[in-house]
Amino acid sequence: MFSGIIADIGSIKQASDRDGGLRLEIATSTLDLDDVQPGDSIAVNGVCLTVVKIDGRHFSIDVSRETLNCTGGLDAPGAPVNLEKALRLADRLGGHMVSGHVDGVGEVVAFTDLGESWKLSVRAPQALAKYIAVKGSITINGVSLTVNRVADIESGASEFSVNLIPHTLLMTNLKNLRAGSHVNLEVDMIARYVERMMQAKTEQTGKGQSK
Helix, strand or coil, X not given: CEXXXXXXXXXXXXXXXXXXXXXXXXXXXXXXXXXXXCCCEEEECCEEEEEEEEECCEEEEEECHHHHHHCCCCCCCCCEEXXXXXXXXXXXCCCCCECCCCCEEEEEEEEEECCCCEEEEEEECHHHHHHCCCCCEEEECCEEEEEEEEEECCCCCEEEEEEECHHHHHHCHHHHCCXXXXXXXXXXXXXXXXXXXXXXXXXXXXXXXXX
16 A cells, blocks of 8 residues: 655666566665565555565566556656555655556647646546546655546547646656656545445346336
């Protein structure tokens, strides 16, 4: 489990083929790896991945082909990646509860300088549209953010926008985004549980009426 508060911007130093997937070697600058062991989880661009090796300021992770097919930004050597270690029970939850299980890939529509902040507009796939709400939480490349605006579009997808303050841009790789960039999205898990409960309630009601 993660909070969506990025601890460091790392860099993919090497990507090696491994049984159809990739083994990534990631270099860190400020992320403390002293308490990380093989088997621990680190979120890389919002994707929860398992550490398999640690070597000084570098750690290695294996990424399956399925994960690569469902996410973006994990297969380009030299690319900057947002990093966050898994939460401990005593840690502060500065963002929101993030699982590190990416729900889909969005596309940046616009990245606009507002002076005191930047507005990031993203098109989310149709399957995620119903989970995105104004003032709700969304995770973009592992960063916990608040939705300021959302609009459904003709294709059934949705476009939403978030505001990024200078500190967020400084501490994450979101500053590198441009129109057309692909980003990893994770919706608020509470929305998913609410949907499941409503679905179960509807099914139970339907069964009761059919008797």
